[in-house]
Amino acid sequence: MTINRLISGALSITAALSLGFAGATVATFTAAAPAEAASTAGGQITRSEVLARAQFWVDDHVQYNLTRRSNTLHNDVEGAHKYGPDCSGLVSMAWHITANAGKGGNSTDDFESWSGKEYLGSLHDLKPGDAILKSGHMELFAGWKVPSDHGQGAWTYSLNGGPDPDGDGWQDDWAKGPTPNWKGKRGDETWSGLQAYRPIRYKNIVDDPPPQSPPAPVYQTLGDFDGDGKKDIAGIAGDGLWIHRNTSTPGNFSTSGVFISNGWRTVNKFMAGDFDNDGKDDILGMNYGDELMIWRSTSDANSFSFQAYKSLGTTWGNMNKVMPLADYDGDGKLDFAGIADDGLWIHRNTSTPGNFSTSGVFVSNGWRTVTRFINTDFDGDGKADIIGFNGGDELMMWRSTSTATTFSFEPYKSLGPTWSYMNKLLPLADYDGDGKKDISGIADDGLWIHRNTSTPGNFSTNGVFISNGWRTVSKFIGADFDGDGKDDIIGFNGGDELMIWRSTSDANTFSFAPYKSLGTSWGNFGYKILTSAPTD
Incomplete structure (x- = not known):
């Protein structure tokens, strides 16, 4: 032995x-x-x-x-x-x-x-x-x-x-x-x-080497296409795919943009995620119909590249609501989920490096009235939960109790009403570096953050007002852009300037450094910016 x-x-x-x-x-x-x-x-x-x-x-x-x-x-x-x-x-x-x-x-x-x-x-x-x-x-x-x-x-x-x-x-x-x-x-x-x-x-x-922290899950965040541990900015301008390599260091933001290829105009519902678990985020999208396609990243430190797409079949168009990619069963792979009419369907990710495959199952009915899905592992038990609104102002969470063989969720827990005061909801992000995703949004001109105080099996938050001056910011993206362990706020100024507010938050207080501009002309991307949530 x-x-x-x-x-x-x-x-x-x-x-x-x-x-x-x-x-x-x-x-x-x-x-x-x-x-x-x-x-x-x-x-x-x-x-x-x-x-x-x-x-x-x-x-x-x-x-x-x-x-x-x-x-x-x-x-x-x-x-x-x-x-x-x-x-x-x-x-x-x-x-x-x-x-x-x-x-x-x-x-x-x-x-x-x-x-x-x-x-x-x-x-x-x-x-x-x-x-x-x-x-x-x-x-x-x-x-x-x-x-x-x-x-x-x-x-x-x-x-x-x-x-x-x-x-x-x-x-x-x-x-x-x-x-x-x-x-x-x-x-x-x-x-x-x-x-x-x-x-x-x-x-x-x-002495044993310290255990390596598992990589942060990719939920509604930018994609790391070259596997260097930094989130890159990718988007579609006209017919072309562009990627801005993240060259930031802690406290200093910078990117280097390159054109990748044409032929992307007919693709919609873009998502970025490491679907085959090889350490590099792939591009997923649909052809404005019912075919789901995946472009596997073969990028490296010098150049961005992707294999020719692989089709995961047709009939995906029956999902009228596509959720962010998330790991519901805790196996380390991002699953594909969506709502078809009133029913929740999840396609278990059975891919291996270089080979894409899924196995779809019906989970339950009763999802027609749920909107604005922001799925993530909210209670820190290693499995992504379903988070959404009831079509109004109540925020609800369905805790995943899924296993390697079955997808299942507990009855929803309400985090209370009045969440509709946030007219712009930011991606879930870990601003204070405690390993838990916080809920944030813009109410009129003000930024509010609800610190995630959940424990496994118990959901809770504590909301605080941060600052004013956010009314003109749009298209928020979530990512730890400078690699310091805390997610930053990334957004556009209502036009074509990309701005980053570096998080200086800690366990007691949320705070952000004054924004740094990453320049103008980002408006060319329109709304086709690739994150783990679907973008039309």
Whole structure:
């Protein structure tokens, strides 16, 4: 069994440790190795892999035996090395060391003098994957029970020994860790018990790289056609497609416009989205009839280019309302949804890189009166919800409970009436960088933003007035244009000048820098600007 198999098997565990400490934040342990290849024996090893290797012995029901006879040694994860099934053998195996390989790894005496470890200044310096050592015994440190209060003790991986009624060397103790082993036992050290140990660290252990944040979902935003992580501005002028590459840096906005090709006059309902999950946004559109077409982006850092369109078939014209592309089932792919008469239909995105396909299903009736769809994952549970108005001033949200096999939504929750005061609704955007999409709009001359205070399964907002002077701004677009983690406001001045207001918002206040002009002559695009929402 390899580390990679462990990831998808029993070691991909997250054990929430229910300890009942009043007012305390209790540690949550993830004993899964990283997705990269396993370490080499004696080489560098990450802390997560150390814990995964130790958990392997717990899951494999390794029984304590101190004899170190050859027929008692136990395999490591890869099966390439054997270690003694005792306290020091467990640490030797978890650290993937080669010292004393002929006798099943280091003993506790060997660890005392071993040059491959270092002593730490304090027990408080311990990190998961380090160890604690005393004369005749050692344990692998898994983590503090309560990270903010080390006095509550620690969880460990250990083999401690026990009675041996028949004298065969196999003692009644099995490898254990932060979660109960097959005998219901955990590796557990009190703070007072820890005082007998010295903390040690393997010199070849390394911290895991910080997890990468998942890319922000593309909802009613500009498209990133070249996959550089920046949203580009694309539009149709006459018969031609133009794309302005985003060359901005944090706090500085700039673009470089290029002509791509002709032949786009007959296309409508444009949308931009990475439909095949290759990291580059594609162009979707309809031919003013019922055929849905996709142009796959083959762009790179030097030039924008698209493959010849692929047809996703006809009969799409029966959708009189097309929703923004959104990932309703949380599989990381944008699905295509729309209203046909009174019914909601969703076409599950079954595409793979370079190959486009969908599977359409009817979801439910009762959608005829819903307007102005602004779909996104509003409660942060990883699935896009349906957000719309009831034809008047009530804002409603249908939370997605969809799965890999079925699209479904909870009954709508009302966010209250009086939303019609916004005569211009901006795309949903995360202005304060908290990872949640906020609702904003223009009421007469004023900009209002409703901060998204939702939690998974619960929708809520808190509306505040921002400033006046927005009456003449039109065609709003949503995007973090300068890549600083906060969505900016992008709009036209009622004519052909494109303006950007950089967000300087934080968790307490919404604010924006004075607009920067990206020049004039943008009016050539008319209303055919490509975003993830359909544009005629």
